[in-house]
Amino acid sequence: MESVFEMIVCPLCGERLEKEGGSLFCRGARRHTYDVALEGYVNLLPPGKKNNAKTGDRRELIRSRTRFLETGKYDRISDAVASLLMKYAPRGGTGGITFADLGCGEGYHTCRIAEDLRGAGARPAAVGIDASKYGVAAGAKRAARSGFSSFDLNGEEPFLCFFAGNIFRPPLRDMCLSGAVSMFAPVAWDEAARILVPGGVLTVTASGPDHLIEIRRIIYDEVRVKETAAAAPEGFRAVGTERLTYRIDLEDREKTADLFGMTPFACRVPVSVRKKITERDGMTVTVDTVNTVYEKI
Numbered sequence: 001m002e003s004v005f006e007m008i009v010c011p012l013c014g015e016r017l018e019k020e021g022g023s024l025f026c027r028g029a030r031r032h033t034y035d036v037a038l039e040g041y042v043n044l045l046p047p048g049k050k051n052n053a054k055t056g057d058r059r060e061l062i063r064s065r066t067r068f069l070e071t072g073k074y075d076r077i078s079d080a081v082a083s084l085l086m087k088y089a090p091r092g093g094t095g096g097i098t099f100a101d102l103g104c105g106e107g108y109h110t111c112r113i114a115e116d117l118r119g120a121g122a123r124p125a126a127v128g129i130d131a132s133k134y135g136v137a138a139g140a141k142r143a144a145r146s147g148f149s150s151f152d153l154n155g156e157e158p159f160l161c162f163f164a165g166n167i168f169r170p171p172l173r174d175m176c177l178s179g180a181v182s183m184f185a186p187v188a189w190d191e192a193a194r195i196l197v198p199g200g201v202l203t204v205t206a207s208g209p210d211h212l213i214e215i216r217r218i219i220y221d222e223v224r225v226k227e228t229a230a231a232a233p234e235g236f237r238a239v240g241t242e243r244l245t246y247r248i249d250l251e252d253r254e255k256t257a258d259l260f261g262m263t264p265f266a267c268r269v270p271v272s273v274r275k276k277i278t279e280r281d282g283m284t285v286t287v288d289t290v291n292t293v294y295e296k297i
């Protein structure tokens with residue numbers, strides 16, 4: 001198994017990080033230190049950005065997203081991403097797959113992808129990075145529940161760790177990863193190109209044209225169909241695209257409200273429209289996602 005310490009660097013000076021007691025410290029002249037939080041994550045947001053209430057998702061949003069994801073209704077999405085990594089990501093020296101989930105939220109998909117890889121014998125070493133410390137705190141707790149070792153376990157190589165960090169300046173070494181994953185998050189192409197080994201892959205999960213179409217029909221008189229096919233940016237070539245479409249039942253108001261709460265519409269629509277959706281006693285909606293795999297050339 002590759003070690004997470006082969007991947008992470010100090011966000012201030014770019015030096016390698018090591019663990020001592022309950023902290024990580026860098027090998028640079030200034031020996032910058034970062035405490036491992038009680039929940040098991042480390043805050044590697046640049047100074048001045050550590051209280052990231054504006055950048056990352058808020059605690060309430062994370063709670064409703066967690067409740068919804070734990071219903072398992074989006075599990076097929078992370079399974080699809082794991083299969084793509086298995087198929088396209090090059091293996092490291094010890095035969096494992098190293099990956100970063102960039103904009104990992106509360107790490108639900110990160111853990112599931114790592115579990116799928118572990119189940120398939122791909123010996124994952126992975127990091128989840130998000131600007132929201134509430135998100136990564138939840139991720140670290142979930143990873144521990146799933147039996148992954150992290151910073152809380154002394155003496156073992158950590159292999160699924162969560163960091164508060166900026167994906168546009170991720171605290172990761174150049175060319176240290178065989179895979180990167182971006183699910184419903186902004187894509188930092190330049191940084192993805194920097195941190196992937198040549199031949200490494202970035203999987204981008206985005207909404208397809210029919211994603212939650214039933215909800216969008218309630219919001220808009222005329223539903224716009226989004227353009228999903230994007231050309232590969234410089235330094236990458238698209239090597240595979242898979243569309244995943246299925247329908248899910250939202251059995252009650254709570255599930256409808258939780259799913260609606262995690263969409264970008266939730267903070268855009270007037271209260272009257274929000275009520276029209278969240279006060280329904282359930283509905284059936286379409287899940288439509290497009291997973292595109294970009295290989296670093």
Ligand SMILES: C[S@@+](CC[C@H](N)C(=O)[O-])C[C@H]1O[C@@H](n2cnc3c(N)ncnc32)[C@H](O)[C@@H]1O
Pocket residue numbers: 055056057102103104105106108109129130131132135165166167168182183184185186
């Ligand atoms: C829609 S959520 C998706 C979360 C997760 N990937 C999922 O599919 O459940 C987008 C995530 O990107 C994170 N994000 C946005 N900009 C970021 C940045 N510059 N650095 C780190 N995370 C960022 C947000 O905090 C949020 O958790």
